[in-house]
Amino acid sequence: MRVGLVQLTVSDDPAANLTQTLQHLRAAAAGGAGFVLTPECTNMLSSDRAHQGSHLRHEAEDETLATLRAEAQALGVWLLIGSLGLLTQDADGRFANRSFLIAPSGEIAARYDKIHMFDVDVSETEVYRESAGYRPGSAAVLAETPFAKIGLSVCYDLRFAQLFRRLAQAGAQILTVPAAFNHITGAAHWHVLLRARAIETGCFVLAPAQTGFHPETHGKGRNTYGHSLVVAPWGEVLADGGTETGVTFADLDLTQVAKARGRVPSLRHDREFTGP
Incomplete structure (x- = not known):
C-alpha cells in the first residue's frame, strides 16, 4: 500500500493551518496514498497558554477534526491526524x-492521548514544560484496520522503547510517530531513534513531522526539525521528507514485517531478570 506523510x-492560527493541511491531504490522495498521515499539533503550535485556551476547542466542537473527517470520507482514505490540541474537562484546565485515526467512512477508528510529556531543558534558551499545559494520557492504543494493525504514539513517546515493544508484541505491524521534534534534538537523535524503534520491533515506522520556523502571535516562535521518515522493519529509511513542507510518499510491503521478525525473533525472547 502507498502512504503519504x-x-x-x-502557526498558532488553526484556520490558516487547516487550509494548508487540506491542500496537502488532497495532494497525498491524488498521488495514490491510501493512508495519509499528518504531524503532531496539526491544528496549532503555540507556547502561550492563554492563546491556546482561547483558540482550542473540545473534541466535539473542533473544526479541524470535523473538516478532516469529512475530507477523509470524500477522498476515501485512511487518515492519521497526528495530533490536535484540545480542551478537556480537567479541573486544572490542562489540554x-x-x-486520531480516521477511517474512509469519516468515523474515528481510534484515539490516543500522548503519554510522555516533553519537559526538557534543551539549552539555556530552549526550555519546554509540556506537562504545564497538557495532561498526559495513560493508555497505549493498538488500532485494527483492514490493511494492518497500527500502534499509535506521539513525538516524545519515541524515547520510551517499552511502549513500542508492547505495541509490537500485541500485534502492531505499523507504528506511527507524528512529531513536532525540536530542531536541536532532531538533528542529533531523530533518525537513529526511529530506525532503532523499527529494528527493535520489526515494524514499519511512519513519522510525519513539523518543519521550519513556527511564528506565534504572542511569543518568540520555535523551530522544528522536519525530515518526515518512513522506516522499514529491517531499519532501512525508505523515504525522508527533508525540510520543505509537502507530501512524502512510500510504498509498504507488509510481508517485510514477518520476514524481519523471522530473521531476528527478539519479540519472543524476553526473559525475567533480577536487579537493579
Missing part, C-alpha cells in the same frame, strides 16, 4: 494532545 509548518 504530510509535512507542515503550522489534551490527542492523535
Whole structure:
C-alpha cells in the first residue's frame, strides 16, 4: 500500500493551518496514498497558554477534526491526524494532545492521548514544560484496520522503547510517530531513534513531522526539525521528507514485517531478570 506523510509548518492560527493541511491531504490522495498521515499539533503550535485556551476547542466542537473527517470520507482514505490540541474537562484546565485515526467512512477508528510529556531543558534558551499545559494520557492504543494493525504514539513517546515493544508484541505491524521534534534534538537523535524503534520491533515506522520556523502571535516562535521518515522493519529509511513542507510518499510491503521478525525473533525472547 502507498502512504503519504504530510509535512507542515503550522502557526498558532488553526484556520490558516487547516487550509494548508487540506491542500496537502488532497495532494497525498491524488498521488495514490491510501493512508495519509499528518504531524503532531496539526491544528496549532503555540507556547502561550492563554492563546491556546482561547483558540482550542473540545473534541466535539473542533473544526479541524470535523473538516478532516469529512475530507477523509470524500477522498476515501485512511487518515492519521497526528495530533490536535484540545480542551478537556480537567479541573486544572490542562489540554489534551490527542492523535486520531480516521477511517474512509469519516468515523474515528481510534484515539490516543500522548503519554510522555516533553519537559526538557534543551539549552539555556530552549526550555519546554509540556506537562504545564497538557495532561498526559495513560493508555497505549493498538488500532485494527483492514490493511494492518497500527500502534499509535506521539513525538516524545519515541524515547520510551517499552511502549513500542508492547505495541509490537500485541500485534502492531505499523507504528506511527507524528512529531513536532525540536530542531536541536532532531538533528542529533531523530533518525537513529526511529530506525532503532523499527529494528527493535520489526515494524514499519511512519513519522510525519513539523518543519521550519513556527511564528506565534504572542511569543518568540520555535523551530522544528522536519525530515518526515518512513522506516522499514529491517531499519532501512525508505523515504525522508527533508525540510520543505509537502507530501512524502512510500510504498509498504507488509510481508517485510514477518520476514524481519523471522530473521531476528527478539519479540519472543524476553526473559525475567533480577536487579537493579
